[in-house]
Amino acid sequence: MTELDDLAELAKRRGFFFPSNEAYGGTAGFYTYGPEGAALKRNLEDTWRDIFVREEGHMELEAPTVMPEAVFEASGHLDGFDDMIIECVECGATHRADHLVEDAVEDIEDAEAYEPEEVAELIADHGIECPSCGASLADTDVEEFNLMFGTNIGPGSSSPGYLRPETAQGIFVEFPRLKEYARNQLPFGVAQIGRAYRNEISPRRALVRVREFTQAELEHFIDPETDDPPLERVADVEVPLYSAESQNADDGGVETYTVGEAVEEGVIGSEWVAYYLGRAMDFYERIGIDMDRFRYRQHLSGERAHYAADCWDAETELGGNWVEVTGFAYRSDYDLSKHGEYSGEDFTLFRQYDEPKTVERATVDPDMSYLGPEFGGAAGDVADALESLAGRDRSAFDGEEVTVEVDGESYTVPVEKTGFSVEEQTEAGEHITPHVVEPSFGVGRLVYSVLIHRHGTDEVDGEQRAFLDLPADIAPTTVAVFPLMTKDGLDDRAEELAHELRENGFEVAYDDTGNIGRRYRRQDEVGTPYCVTVDYETLEDGTVTVRERDSTDQTRVAVDELPGALRQLVGGATLSEL
Ligand code: GAP
Numbered sequence: 274m275t276e277l278d279d280l281a282e283l284a285k286r287r288g289f290f291f292p293s294n295e296a297y298g299g300t301a302g303f304y305t306y307g308p309e310g311a312a313l314k315r316n317l318e319d320t321w322r323d324i325f326v327r328e329e330g331h332m333e334l335e336a337p338t339v340m341p342e343a344v345f346e347a348s349g350h351l352d353g354f355d356d357m358i359i360e361c362v363e364c365g366a367t368h369r370a371d372h373l374v375e376d377a378v379e380d381i382e383d384a385e386a387y388e389p390e391e392v393a394e395l396i397a398d399h400g401i402e403c404p405s406c407g408a409s410l411a412d413t414d415v416e417e418f419n420l421m422f423g424t425n426i427g428p429g430s431s432s433p434g435y436l437r438p439e440t441a442q443g444i445f446v447e448f449p450r451l452k453e454y455a456r457n458q459l460p461f462g463v464a465q466i467g468r469a470y471r472n473e474i475s476p477r478r479a480l481v482r483v484r485e486f487t488q489a490e491l492e493h494f495i496d497p498e499t500d501d502p503p504l505e506r507v508a509d510v511e512v513p514l515y516s517a518e519s520q521n522a523d524d525g526g527v528e529t530y531t532v533g534e535a536v537e538e539g540v541i542g543s544e545w546v547a548y549y550l551g552r553a554m555d556f557y558e559r560i561g562i563d564m565d566r567f568r569y570r571q572h573l574s575g576e577r578a579h580y581a582a583d584c585w586d587a588e589t590e591l592g593g594n595w596v597e598v599t600g601f602a603y604r605s606d607y608d609l610s611k612h613g614e615y616s617g618e619d620f621t622l623f624r625q626y627d628e629p630k631t632v633e634r635a636t637v638d639p640d641m642s643y644l645g646p647e648f649g650g651a652a653g654d655v656a657d658a659l660e661s662l663a664g665r666d667r668s669a670f671d672g673e674e675v676t677v678e679v680d681g682e683s684y685t686v687p688v689e690k691t692g693f694s695v696e697e698q699t700e701a702g703e704h705i706t707p708h709v710v711e712p713s714f715g716v717g718r719l720v721y722s723v724l725i726h727r728h729g730t731d732e733v734d735g736e737q738r739a740f741l742d743l744p745a746d747i748a749p750t751t752v753a754v755f756p757l758m759t760k761d762g763l764d765d766r767a768e769e770l771a772h773e774l775r776e777n778g779f780e781v782a783y784d785d786t787g788n789i790g791r792r793y794r795r796q797d798e799v800g801t802p803y804c805v806t807v808d809y810e811t812l813e814d815g816t817v818t819v820r821e822r823d824s825t826d827q828t829r830v831a832v833d834e835l836p837g838a839l840r841q842l843v844g845g846a847t848l849s850e851l
Pocket of ligand 1: 438439440441471473480481482483484486488490597598599600711713714715716717718
């Protein structure tokens with residue numbers, strides 16, 4: 274069995290995650306987190322929140338998952354959020370065309386960056402066959418398929434809506450209100466952890482490509498001219514970078530830089546993106562990603578999302594493949610400009626100058642007693658067009674006449690009738706559309722990576738054991754309490770102790786089935802870092818055995834001191850330091 278098969282079996286058997294709706298035959302691309310998985314995911318999200326909301330001082334919101342069509346017309350998702358699909362003419366099965374190429378051609382890792390015609394050509398050249406029926410896919414068209422899940426809001430079809438494909442849009446559309454909460458001051462960040470939906474062509478690799486998943490996203494709004502990140506906080510953090518240049522070079526590979534060096538040498542173009550690459554290292558380490566199986570990869574130019582100006586992915590190695598777990602994008606003012614344009618609302622902020630500035634402004638004051646009789650119903654639009662032209666190109670008013678276009682028609686006006694003048698004005702500032710820096714984490718892929726990276730086997734007392742060496746504050750259960758026997762009051766005392774520990778804030782499991790060795794194995798397998806056994810000595814002297822998962826060492830601790838001791842252990846102490 275491969276490590277992925279091992280993990281899939283463990284995930285199902287022990288309740289980390291499993292395919293949903295199996296009673297009805299299952300639905301590809303949907304997974305349910307069982308009790309262990311839901312707890313692990315929650316702990317991972319709390320760690321994310323701790324770093325990207327609390328430590329960074331950002332806001333968090335929770336927006337609806339269904340949004341009206343207009344939002345996605347503006348964001349570009351209805352037009353540009355497509356994957357390449359190929360449909361087998363023999364059996365009718367549909368496949369993601371770029372993935373077929375990646376699977377079949379050794380040196381192509383990112384076929385997504387190619388045009389559909391190029392992918393069709395590669396499929397033909399490499400004789401790629403339909404994975405479902407084996408028929409040749411040569412001469413089959415590769416087309417774009419939009420990933421949005423549509424629905425109707427309310428009865429009837431007059432109000433189409435979509436399930437959001439990224440949590441980000443729920444933040445962008447609320448910008449006019451959010452800027453008020455930020456007292457109209459840049460920079461500020463808004464985070465959200467929530468569900469996103471994509472109608473993936475071929476969901477695959479367990480939690481890696483699903484149709485409903487959780488994202489943890491941060492949208493950091495900045496003034497690109499005046500706001501710099503606190504780079505000094507991460508300047509010495511080491512980051513493993515696989516730059517676009519290295520990917521294009523024959524002998525290129527991952528190189529480790531400090532964030533400071535990477536910015537200085539121009540390997541990472543945006544200081545803001547560099548800042549978050551540095552900050553995220555702390556997160557990946559805290560949740561238990563194996564940093565020997567981790568890298569940051571820069572997007573190649575054809576690969577960037579429709580909104581992204583510069584982009585890096587965090588990738589983890591899973592079963593021999595590199596998988597994107599986080600996208601770090603410099604989205605510029607794309608989203609806010611689009612929502613401003615489409616909604617007519619104000620998605621700008623006022624940038625105050627250090628000193629008021631005196632500027633020349635060209636204005637017009639058209640003579641409507643001339644424009645009215647001359648242009649009839651179009652006179653008002655002609656006046657607006659003159660105003661706009663004066664702002665854009667004052668030299669157009671240099672001659673005797675000026676011409677403007679309205680609805681495809683040209684209108685020529687004598688300059689003396691336009692009331693054109695240039696005046697000096699004092700301005701305190703200007704309206705700008707903020708830029709956005711976005712780290713976007715896929716929570717499911719991170720849960721999956723952590724499980725694969727922390728899953729191992731070793732030998733204890735001559736027996737093989739499977740374990741998850743999860744960090745103590747990420748593990749679904751922090752401490753398991755066992756009675757040595759279910760008699761002589763040991764079980765009552767153990768249940769009481771479990772209750773006391775829960776009251777002290779610990780995640781506690783109670784288990785009195787099977788022999789003690791078996792119970793240890795069960796907890797090791799789900800990553801519980803500590804087990805406590807109540808035995809006959811407990812009844813005599815009030816001490817219990819505390820056993821550590823990783824070393825399997827044991828020590829005795831007084832029950833009264835147990836909560837404090839466990840806190841020390843979770844904080845990084847070893848048993849011998851208690
Ligand atoms: N707002 C930016 C955005 O959505 P993305 O790279 O498309 O960017 C961000 O998605 C993260 O969401 C990815 O790095 C990945 O971890 C996760 N993700 C995307 N599509 C997914 C899918 N179909 N199944 C599971 N996770 C997915």
